[in-house]
Amino acid sequence: MTSGRRRDGHEQSLALHAVIVSKLLQDxxxxxxxxxxxxxxxxxxxNAHSEKYTREWDRLLKQxxxxxxxxxxxxxxxxVxxxxxxxxxxxxSASEVQAVKRQYGDDA
Structure with a gap:
């Protein structure tokens, strides 16, 4: 059950980033x-959750x-x-995040 829940969380994160990509392409x-x-x-x-990955994002944002x-x-x-x-x-926006979360049964 935990692995399924974790997978759903990863899929939700991917879905959120797909919406962010659409914003990136617009503006x-x-x-x-x-x-x-x-x-x-x-x-x-x-305050970086993981400095290694924050530095990787820093490099990616310059590409x-x-x-x-x-x-x-x-x-x-x-x-992931x-x-x-x-x-x-x-x-x-909060409503955009909530719309994605609802698709995954997460109303939080």
Whole structure:
């Protein structure tokens, strides 16, 4: 049961990042600005969930959009871990997040 729940969480994270990708394609400057600000804050304050992955996001945010999208939607174990340290908080509205969570039976 735990592994199924964990898988659902990973799928939910992937779905959230897919919505973020759509925002990135609509307004890349805004999305990249927020993500870069989040990375800089996390590295500066030491509040990074995992500095290794925050630094990886920092590098990815300097690459081209297709490479960034590839990392954001990577279904591998590495992609799952990378998304767990996402710099994309603050991109989606609360209602957008809730809409995705409802699809996975998570009303929290």
């Amino acid at each position: 890349s400057e805004r999305v990249l600005e927020i993500a870069r600000r989040n990375v800089a804050r996390d590295l500066e304050t030491g 081209d959009i297709p490479s960034l999208i590839g990392a954001m939607l990577d279904p591998s174990d590495h992609g 871990t990378l998304r767990s340290c996402t710099p994309f908080t603050g991109i989606l």
